[in-house]
Amino acid sequence: MSDARSGATAAHLHSSIEELALQAAVMRRLAESLSGGLNLEKVCKVVVDLVVEEIGALNCSLYLVDGGRKELALAAARGKAESASNFYPDGGTFKKFALGEGVCGWVALEGRPLLIDDVQQDPRFIQSTALAGEVRSLLSVPLLAGEKVVGVINLSHTDLGAFSRSNEALLSLASRHAGITLSNVQLYTRLAEAHHKLRDSERRLRELFARANDAILIIDATGHIVDANQKWEEFAGVPREGWDKIVVESPSSETQSLKDFLRKEASVRGGVTLEAALVRPSGLSSVVEISSKAFPFEAEEVCLVLLRDVTERKRLAEQLIKSEKLAAIGEVTAALAHEVNNPLGALYNAVCLLKSDLDLTGDNARLLDVAVEEAAHLSEIVNDFLSFARFPHARFDWNDLNQQVSNALFLMKRDERMGRHIEVATEFAPDLAAAQIDRSQFQEVIFNLISNALDAMKHGGVLTLKTYNASLAGRPAVGLLVMDTGVGIPEELQDKVFAPFFTTKEIGTGLGLPIVKRIVEEHRGTVSIESAPGSGTKVSVVVPISREDTPWRQYS
Numbered sequence: 098m099s100d101a102r103s104g105a106t107a108a109h110l111h112s113s114i115e116e117l118a119l120q121a122a123v124m125r126r127l128a129e130s131l132s133g134g135l136n137l138e139k140v141c142k143v144v145v146d147l148v149v150e151e152i153g154a155l156n157c158s159l160y161l162v163d164g165g166r167k168e169l170a171l172a173a174a175r176g177k178a179e180s181a182s183n184f185y186p187d188g189g190t191f192k193k194f195a196l197g198e199g200v201c202g203w204v205a206l207e208g209r210p211l212l213i214d215d216v217q218q219d220p221r222f223i224q225s226t227a228l229a230g231e232v233r234s235l236l237s238v239p240l241l242a243g244e245k246v247v248g249v250i251n252l253s254h255t256d257l258g259a260f261s262r263s264n265e266a267l268l269s270l271a272s273r274h275a276g277i278t279l280s281n282v283q284l285y286t287r288l289a290e291a292h293h294k295l296r297d298s299e300r301r302l303r304e305l306f307a308r309a310n311d312a313i314l315i316i317d318a319t320g321h322i323v324d325a326n327q328k329w330e331e332f333a334g335v336p337r338e339g340w341d342k343i344v345v346e347s348p349s350s351e352t353q354s355l356k357d358f359l360r361k362e363a364s365v366r367g368g369v370t371l372e373a374a375l376v377r378p379s380g381l382s383s384v385v386e387i388s389s390k391a392f393p394f395e396a397e398e399v400c401l402v403l404l405r406d407v408t409e410r411k412r413l414a415e416q417l418i419k420s421e422k423l424a425a426i427g428e429v430t431a432a433l434a435h436e437v438n439n440p441l442g443a444l445y446n447a448v449c450l451l452k453s454d455l456d457l458t459g460d461n462a463r464l465l466d467v468a469v470e471e472a473a474h475l476s477e478i479v480n481d482f483l484s485f486a487r488f489p490h491a492r493f494d495w496n497d498l499n500q501q502v503s504n505a506l507f508l509m510k511r512d513e514r515m516g517r518h519i520e521v522a523t524e525f526a527p528d529l530a531a532a533q534i535d536r537s538q539f540q541e542v543i544f545n546l547i548s549n550a551l552d553a554m555k556h557g558g559v560l561t562l563k564t565y566n567a568s569l570a571g572r573p574a575v576g577l578l579v580m581d582t583g584v585g586i587p588e589e590l591q592d593k594v595f596a597p598f599f600t601t602k603e604i605g606t607g608l609g610l611p612i613v614k615r616i617v618e619e620h621r622g623t624v625s626i627e628s629a630p631g632s633g634t635k636v637s638v639v640v641p642i643s644r645e646d647t648p649w650r651q652y653s
């Protein structure tokens with residue numbers, strides 16, 4: 098071997114060793130830098146910094162492939178003058194290439210490196226970047242994750258032929274490593290995003306589940322409650338241990354425990370929709386609309402049960418039907434009463450005339466008396482009813498309730514029931530406000546209440562009438578108390594006394610209190626009754642002093 102040849106071989110060997118050492122250094126630095134954590138920004142910057150520093154490029158840019166959009170977007174870049182690379186999360190302005198466009202696009206599409214000694218000679222080079230005028234040579238290599246191109250690294254220089262094949266080899270090697278890391282980071286980032294989205298949507302679903310207006314139960318195939326929302330907890334009214342004691346009464350089957358119901362009926366395939374009564378351990382029951390849906394979930398059969406409390410809705414519907422029925426009955430009866438009223442009046446007059454004209458004695462006289470009395474009673478019933486059915490339009494004038502009560506008492510003095518050891522006590526508020534009330538309707542109110550009190554004190558007692566200044570829903574009002582020390586109302590009947598035709602009396606019509614209620618409500622007031630069986634009853638009526646919000650006025 099000649100000296101010259103051996104010298105050349107030694108030089109080649111030396112440069113190969115240097116290249117290998119450089120490769121090793123690059124790989125070590127890359128490995129060290131990239132081991133810190135999975136962060137796309139950091140990885141891109143590290144790759145760009147390393148390339149500029151180790152290979153000595155003037156400029157370096159890293160583009161990432163956006164597969165969906167089929168384009169490359171600038172992720173990081175650095176010029177030699179800059180001390181560190183910048184990160185462009187949105188690709189920056191004008192920093193995008195379509196796949197196949199320009200040098201960068203070509204490399205991404207082909208998946209091969211491209212070394213250009215003179216950019217002027219290569220039609221793939223686009224003179225559109227800020228550096229276009231200065232760039233003479235280029236080295237562009239794909240960032241590969243296996244066979245997949247995840248990005249491109251570009252190096253540029255102001256000198257012609259600034260990059261060597263060994264630069265290309267070194268960059269390709271580094272790119273493989275970086276490409277895999279980048280791909281992992283992207284995967285990890287996407288996974289993390291998906292995880293966050295999943296967690297958010299789970300949280301939203303949980304929130305909806307918790308705040309739903311209906312009670313929701315999730316049960317397994319054995320009828321066991323796996324999950325229940327807050328509404329159910331409130332609705333059940335007992336803690337979880339007590340749920341087994343809840344009983345379901347459905348129209349289709351006999352009474353059964355909630356668990357049996359859920360297992361046997363609610364979780365049948367396809368689900369059910371039914372109405373049932375749910376009875377809590379305390380005995381409190383509610384009508385619920387139950388709809389369930391069974392379906393397989395993660396290899397198990399689960400059932401979603403929705404329960405809606407329809408107790409109030411049912412009650413209102415029933416009340417409506419009842420009031421509609423009552424209204425219909427009322428109309429028919431009013432028409433009938435109207436027809437009966439006139440002949441009845443004629444009959445009553447006729448028997449009264451007969452009584453005064455005929456001079457009857459003994460049984461005949463008694464029979465005629467009975468006829469007069471019964472005709473009077475019948476007439477009273479019909480008139481009572483008509484005043485209930487054909488409620489006349491009220492006239493609200495300013496009146497003194499004290500005066501009204503005195504008048505009513507005066508008129509009732511002649512009532513024979515007053516003679517039965519009844520003591521009348523009055524407590525009239527001296528400063529009672531004047532009130533806008535219909536005088537004749539209020540007479541009827543007072544009259545009916547006194548009449549009931551007297552009926553309740555067959556063996557005597559104290560009738561107390563009290564007036565006072567009150568307030569109703571924040572507005573000035575006047576109140577009337579009618580109290581007796583009579584027999585009182587049995588507890589089980591107390592909520593029936595305002596129902597039309599409810600009476601416990603042999604000759605009562607059961608319209609006295611309903612009339613009172615109607616009149617008081619017409620006056621926008623309230624009436625309530627408190628009774629202690631065996632010791633007496635207290636009825637209180639409160640009406641606002643004015644129809645409008647006019648100022649407080651003293652009656653004078």
Ligand SMILES: Nc1ncnc2c1ncn2[C@@H]1O[C@H](COP(=O)(O)OP(=O)(O)OP(=O)(O)O)[C@@H](O)[C@H]1O
Pocket residue numbers: 481545549550553581583584585586594595599600601602604605606607608609610611634
């Ligand atoms: N002060 C009271 N004490 C005891 N029971 C009462 C009293 N007021 C009302 N009640 C009961 O309420 C029922 C209904 O009263 P309401 O005035 O509506 O009808 P009534 O007195 O039976 O008949 P009507 O008043 O139409 O002649 C009465 O039958 C009675 O059982």
Ligand SMILES: [Mg+2]
Pocket residue numbers: 545548549605608609610
């Ligand atoms: Mg009555």
